[in-house]
Amino acid sequence: MTARLFVPGDAAAVAVGADQVAAALGAATVGQDVSITRTGSRGLFWLEPLVEVATPAGRIAYGPVAPEDVGGLLAAGLLDGGPHALRLGPPEDLPFLRRQTRLTFARCGVIDPRSAAEYEASGGWAGLRRAFALGPEAVVEEVVQSGLRGRGGAGFPTGLKWRTVRQAAGPQKSVVCNADEGDSGTFADRMLMEGDPFLLIEGMAIAGYAVGASRGYVYVRSEYPHAIATFAAALGAARRAGLLGADIDGSGFGFDIELRIGAGAYVCGEETALLDSLEGRRGQVRAKPPLPAHHGLFGRPTVINNVLSLAAVPVILAEGAARYRDLGMGRSRGTMPIQLAGNIRHGGLFEAAFGVTLGELVEEIGGGTASGRPVRAVQVGGPLGAYFPPALFDTPFDYEAFAARDGLIGHGGIVVFDDTVDMAEQARFAMQFCALESCGKCTPCRIGSTRGIEVIERIRSGLDPAANRALLADLCNTMKFGSLCALGGFTPYPVMSALTHFPEDFAGRAAPARAA
Amino acid sequence: MPRFEPWDAARAAAIIDDGKAVPGALLPLLHALQAAFGHIPEAAIPMLAAALNLSRAEVHGVVSFYHDFRHTPPGRHVLKLCQAEACQSMGCRNLAAAAEQRLGVTLGGTTPDGRVTLEAVYCLGLCATAPAAMLDGAVAGRLTTSRLDALLDGLA
Numbered sequence: 001m002t003a004r005l006f007v008p009g010d011a012a013a014v015a016v017g018a019d020q021v022a023a024a025l026g027a028a029t030v031g032q033d034v035s036i037t038r039t040g041s042r043g044l045f046w047l048e049p050l051v052e053v054a055t056p057a058g059r060i061a062y063g064p065v066a067p068e069d070v071g072g073l074l075a076a077g078l079l080d081g082g083p084h085a086l087r088l089g090p091p092e093d094l095p096f097l098r099r100q101t102r103l104t105f106a107r108c109g110v111i112d113p114r115s116a117a118e119y120e121a122s123g124g125w126a127g128l129r130r131a132f133a134l135g136p137e138a139v140v141e142e143v144v145q146s147g148l149r150g151r152g153g154a155g156f157p158t159g160l161k162w163r164t165v166r167q168a169a170g171p172q173k174s175v176v177c178n179a180d181e182g183d184s185g186t187f188a189d190r191m192l193m194e195g196d197p198f199l200l201i202e203g204m205a206i207a208g209y210a211v212g213a214s215r216g217y218v219y220v221r222s223e224y225p226h227a228i229a230t231f232a233a234a235l236g237a238a239r240r241a242g243l244l245g246a247d248i249d250g251s252g253f254g255f256d257i258e259l260r261i262g263a264g265a266y267v268c269g270e271e272t273a274l275l276d277s278l279e280g281r282r283g284q285v286r287a288k289p290p291l292p293a294h295h296g297l298f299g300r301p302t303v304i305n306n307v308l309s310l311a312a313v314p315v316i317l318a319e320g321a322a323r324y325r326d327l328g329m330g331r332s333r334g335t336m337p338i339q340l341a342g343n344i345r346h347g348g349l350f351e352a353a354f355g356v357t358l359g360e361l362v363e364e365i366g367g368g369t370a371s372g373r374p375v376r377a378v379q380v381g382g383p384l385g386a387y388f389p390p391a392l393f394d395t396p397f398d399y400e401a402f403a404a405r406d407g408l409i410g411h412g413g414i415v416v417f418d419d420t421v422d423m424a425e426q427a428r429f430a431m432q433f434c435a436l437e438s439c440g441k442c443t444p445c446r447i448g449s450t451r452g453i454e455v456i457e458r459i460r461s462g463l464d465p466a467a468n469r470a471l472l473a474d475l476c477n478t479m480k481f482g483s484l485c486a487l488g489g490f491t492p493y494p495v496m497s498a499l500t501h502f503p504e505d506f507a508g509r510a511a512p513a514r515a516a
Numbered sequence: 517m518p519r520f521e522p523w524d525a526a527r528a529a530a531i532i533d534d535g536k537a538v539p540g541a542l543l544p545l546l547h548a549l550q551a552a553f554g555h556i557p558e559a560a561i562p563m564l565a566a567a568l569n570l571s572r573a574e575v576h577g578v579v580s581f582y583h584d585f586r587h588t589p590p591g592r593h594v595l596k597l598c599q600a601e602a603c604q605s606m607g608c609r610n611l612a613a614a615a616e617q618r619l620g621v622t623l624g625g626t627t628p629d630g631r632v633t634l635e636a637v638y639c640l641g642l643c644a645t646a647p648a649a650m651l652d653g654a655v656a657g658r659l660t661t662s663r664l665d666a667l668l669d670g671l672a
Contacts, residue, residue, distance in 0.1 A: 012645045015657030045644035184600030187641040222547075222584055223640050225653055258538075261547055263582035266638060280542030280568070282581040298539060340644065342605035347644030370606070379601055415643065417605045429604070433638065439581075 002033045003079040006052040006059070008109060009038035010194050011226040012187065017066060018049040024067040025051070028074055040195015042109030043349025044096055046370075050109075052091060055081040061091040096346060099365065101327065103315045103335050104308060105188075105351045108195035114233045116241040119198040125243060127314030131206045132251045134317075139210040140166055143313060145321035147333030152178055152269075152306030153381065153410040153486070155332075155399045158313075161303060164293040165211040168301035173213035175204050176278065176297055176304040179220040179227070180262050180269040183382025185341040185413030189307035191349055192337075193220065193227035196311075197234035198243075201257060203310035205248060206317060207303050208255040216257040217297070219274050222264055232259055266383075266437040270485045271304045273439055284439045285485040306411070308337055329355035332398045340366045342379075342415035352397075359393030362416055373418035377426075377502065381410025383433050384490035386497035387426065406497060408490065423502035428456045430494035434487060444479045445488025451475060452495065462508030469506070472499065520554030520589055527552065528560050536567045542578055546585055554589035591626040591633035593671050596650040599623075599636040602643035611647050612636070614661045618668065631671065 007022040008014075022036055044050060050063035051073075060081035062073060069086060076084040091097060091109075102108075111118040119125070131139045144159030165173060177200065181189040192200060204216045220228055235257055238244045246254045260278055262268050268277045272286035275297050296302020312334065316324045324334040332354035338361060340347045345367035362368070362378055369375055377387045386407035388395065395401055402409050417426075431452035438445045452475055459468045476492035483489040499506060521527065531548050535541055542564065549560055556579050565572045579585045597603075597612050612623060619627050619634055626633040642648035645657030651667055 011640075011655050012642045012657060015642050015645050015648060015655040048645070181641060182639055184598075184639045185602045185643045186639075187643055190641040223637060223650075226655075227641075260540075260544065262584075263543060263546070264584035264637075265582050277543065278540050280540040280578070281574075282577055342602040342643060342646060344644070383601060413602075413643065415602045415605055421605065426601070426604075429601070433600075437638075 002035050004054040005034060005036045005079075006039050006054075007036055008041040008048060008050060009113075009226070009230075010041035010048075010109075010191060011224070012045055013041050013048040013050070014226065016048050016064070020067040021049045021051065021065050021070065024070040028070050034079065037112050039110065040108045040113050041191060041349075042091055042097065043105065043191060044094065044346070045348045046346050047088065050091075051078075053078055053081055057081070058090050058092075061088040061094070062086045063088060096348065096350070096365065100351050101335050101353055102351050103324070104199070104311050104337055105192070105196070105349060107199065108191060108349075111196070113195050113197055113230055114237060116198060116234075116237040116243065119196075123318065124198055124314075125202060125249070127317035128202050128205055128209075128243075129249065130317045131209055132249070132253070136166065136210045136212065139206060139317065142317060142321045143210070146316040146324040147328070147331070148309065148312055148316060148324065149332065149399065150306060151308035151312070151336070151411065152271075153408065158305060158309050161293055161305070162207065162211050164291070165213070165301045165303045168294050170301040172215065172298075173211055173301045174297045174303070175207045175211070175213045175216040176275065176302055177204055177216065177218040177307055177310055178269065178271060178274055178304060179218050179224075179307045180274055181224070181307070181411065182221060182266040182269045183384075183411050183413050185379065185415035186339050186382060186411045187341070188337040188339055188349060188412065190224050190227045192307055192311055193224070193231045197231045198238060199311045199314055200231070200307055201234060201238050201244065203313040204257060205244070205255050206313050207305065207310060209253050211301075211303050213303065214254050214256070216255060217260055217278060218257060219260050219262060219268070219278055221262040228259065228261060235259060265439075266433075267439045267485075267487050270487060273485070275302065275304065282439070284441045285487075287484060308411075327353035329353075329396060329398050330400055332400070336397060336409070336412050338397065339413045340416070341413055343369045343371055343418050344416040345370050354398050355396050357393060358388065358395045358397065358414070359390070361397065361414060362393065366414075366416065369416060369418045371418045371420075373420065375416055376419040376421055377417045377423060379415045379417070379426075379494060380413070381408040382413050383430060384408070384486055384493055385410050385413075386493040387423065387501060388497065389501045391501075406493065408493065423498040423505040424456065424460050427495045427498040427506075428453060428460075430491055430498075431456060434491040438487060442482070442484040442488060444482035445484070445491075448475055448479045448488065449491060452479075452491075456495070459506050460508060465506070465508065469499065521552050523553060523557050523559065525559065525563075528557070528563060532560075532563055532567045542568060542570075542575070546579060550585060555586035591630050593631060593652055594633045594635065595668070596635045596637040596640075597623070598638070598640050598642070598646070598648045600639040602639075603647040606646040608647040611659060611661060611664060615664060615668075618665070632668070
């Protein structure tokens, strides 16, 4: 019988040597009956490269594996799940995975992401088939009932968006997937496209069926070459399997997806800038209204959703809205793929029902800092998210709870910093990033970001600090309420949270430095 | 090693002709031209404008808007160091300073011998294996200055 090994092909695993490990395993097992499947990642990045072997008792994991470990592992009986210092046991039993509720990421790191047959064998397409049985209007209602909100950050109810597009008149509606995952600290879209791309295809097909769109676009950032390659391969496989094309699965519904590549503009993650970019223009933000639902891609009714929103839909359809809605807290229903990143011991993908606290995520699940030093600040929600000190670690992961503390969950990324961080420098960087990435359409963002850098510099150099702090707060207020989109509008979050929670860092360069 | 073709108007015309029919063709065409020539040659701009029924100013506006599109070809190797927050928390600023010192250029520059272009990138999605970089399209994580040195040592 063929021994089956699994080595992640996920970019983060590859970045720490997974390709070399796969090559070493291949070379060491030449002539033996061994197959090596490149999967996505389970999302336990401190254990990557994580090698798994299929045994009669289930999979056994080993990690982190270096190429030079391969000889010893094989000698210790890797192919039978034999004992070794790197043996971790069944991956599902690892505490980091056992504490999760994996709905969206259930297959990620498990199956061959390029195999439509493996996707189907593990429950794939069940959501789409139930959608065909229900009919489009019932599908929209099912998504409304699930309580799913946009996972890109805005948190708008997905079902309401779909209902608006369904009711809009238009000859050619589109489904656009926002895979322009530019927030630092986030990698869930990338992992999903590399680890379970058919799930996104299925979610988009369901969206198209529900709203009456025959055309889909995925706009993915150019910084993600692995995701682009895997997703393109999956598109081809789905077409060959008859799950994209003129008549999907004999339903009479036709839908296909085109993959488009961004060009390094962060602002294109904003939905209207993304639409302009897809149309071949500068990625500039549009004023709303009109909403993309009425006047979207090429002026026609368009559903635009984040990867994680669309990828949540197949499970909602397959298992019913109640299964999803019964998880979570308050108005945040279902699960959120949370990403633990930066200076953290156990960094990775943690999908859980809403409600887990920031402290649990950082200290318990994440294990504190990678450097071993105390946690000083965490930035939640990307470059436009607030910096929270440990004093706010009782905040539950929930859209409203974060908003109540002048923060946001955004796309679910958490970046941990230890006590060597200079928060005035982080505030300055937030303004600098805004200046670098501003689309230029509105004045508060285009001009305010550069003025913001200057004001922070003046505060740091001790120049009339009280007046300049007041000026910075006033500038942030103008940006927050006067900008067209979240880039200018949310840059004040990291800036003001740094100033509010870490005022000592703005005391000026002449002030005594903290103990190193 | 990525090598690029010298400017060839007929080749550019063929690339443009091949891809101009899709809706919103400009970005895919710019990517295709840059893949061939390593940058967006000035001479391609009026060709794109004519093919897509745009003004030259509109095409120039798009080319200059996006960080990816180059006005000149890069060095023989391109090293992109992530400078975003997750990598900052793991020391990417020091890593960039070490790379700048070793190569004798600042972020955005190319070594005088044309060997390496050093660039900042804002997030490669490798935030749990920070600090991260991309060298000629290959990703690297958990970088240290010595690992970075080893990567640079291996370059022709």
